[in-house]
Amino acid sequence: MTYSSIDNKRIKDIKKLHQKKYRDEMNMFLVEGEHLVKEAYISGYLDSIILLEGTTFSLSKNDIYVTDKVMRYLSALDNYQPVMGICHKKEKKDLQNRLLLLDDIQDPGNLGTIIRSAVAFGFDSIILGLKTTDLYSSKVIRATQGLLFHINIFSMDLKELIREIKPNYYVIGTRVDGGEEITKFKNHDKIALVMGNEGQGVSSDILAMCDAYGYIPMREQCESLNVGVAASIMMYELSR
C-alpha cells in the first residue's frame, strides 16, 4: 500500500519525529537522503525506509511507500529526497581512550562538524552535556554527513561523568588564557577533552574539575576560534 494522506495516523506519528519531545518519547529519529539511509542501515540503526511511490532503492527494510504530497510533508528539507529512514537512537557503549565532552554546544552546525572531526581524528566517544542542542535534529544529522553512526555518543551530566572517569583519564579543559599548548598533552594514554559552548566556553564548575587546560596558539587580534574549529584542531593535535 501507499500512504497518500497527511492525516493518516502513521504518517502523523512519523512527522512528529521532527520534534525533540517525540524523538525522546519514541526513542527514534529521522534521516533523509540515500547516503544517510545507507549509513544507518550499515550501522544497524535503521528501523524502516520511507520511499516515494514509483521509486526504487538498493536497500529494503520495512519499506513504507508514500505519495509526493506525503513525502513533502514528512521532509524538513526544501528539496526533499525520494528516500528517508526511521532510525533507532544510539545506545551508550564503553569508553575507550579518546573522549570528547561537549559542555552544551548550541549550534546544530557546530555539533555536526565536531562529530565529523571526532571520527576523522580517532576520538571514540562523545559525551553531550544535558543542555546541548539535540543530536537527532535534522540539521545536526545533515552536518555530521552520516558520521554520527560511526562513533559512540550519549548524553549525561558532565560533572557526574568526570567524577566517574577521573581516576583513569587525563581531563583537559579548554580556555583562552592560562593554559598550555594542546600539543603538550598528546602522549597521555587516556584523554578526556572538554569543549565549552559558543558564548560562555566551559562552565567554571567543570573547569575546576579538570587536570589541565589546553589552548591553541594564535594571533592576538583574534580572541577566539569558532568552537567547531577549535575542537577539531585540538582533536587533530591529540591524534598525531
Place this chain on the structure above:
Amino acid sequence: MTYSSIDNKRIKDIKKLHQKKYRDEMNMFLVEGEHLVKEAYISGYLDSIILLEGTTFSLSKNDIYVTDKVMRYLSALDNYQPVMGICHKKEKKDLQNRLLLLDDIQDPGNLGTIIRSAVAFGFDSIILGLKTTDLYSSKVIRATQGLLFHINIFSMDLKELIREIKPNYYVIGTRVDGGEEITKFKNHDKIALVMGNEGQGVSSDILAMCDAYGYIPMREQCESLNVGVAASIMMYELSR
C-alpha cells in the same frame, strides 16, 4: 531628527543594503550590534551609525536616530540590537606572505569561520573566487565576529590571480587523495593555499595550476572534513 517611517526614502535605501545587488551598487554594507560597529569604526570602514531613539552609544559618526519600528524593519536579526552601522566596502591591499584562495565557498557560516581562523593564524589576504557567497551578507559578517575588518579580502577570478602570483608564491591546492601532508609545506616563504567549495572541492582547472597538493591525515571512515575545519587546520599548520 528621528526617522519614524519605514516609507522614508533614506530608510528604504538603508534596508536595500540587505540585498547583494544594492551593496554592490552603493559599495556599502550593514553591520549590527555594538561589537561590529566598534570594529568597523576602529578599522576606518564606518560611514554612519544608526541608533534607536532614546539610546546612547560610546561612538559618534553621522548618527541617524530611528524609532523602534524602523530599527526592527532595518534589522536582519530576530533580536535586533539598538545600534547598527553603515560601512564602506573593503578595498584591495597588497599581498604579503600567506594567501588563502577560496574557490567558491557557498555557506555563509563556513566563510565567516574561515575569515576568523585566517586572522588567528596570521594569513594576510583572502581572495574570493567570483562565485563565492557574498562577504557582506549579514550571516557572513556575524560569523566573522568582526574579524573581516582585520584582514585584506577581495574578489577576483582565481585563475587570473594564480597566473599573476605564480612566479613568487608556492601554490598549494587541496584534495582528499594524491597529495602530501600539509605540514610539509610550512617552510615556504610565500604560500597561496587554495580551498574548494563544499560540494566539489577545488575545481579541476585550478588544481591543474597548483605547484603541490596538501591534505590532512585522518581516519578512513571519514571521507572529508567540513571545509571551515579543513581550511583552519591547514592554516594552523602553515603558521607554526
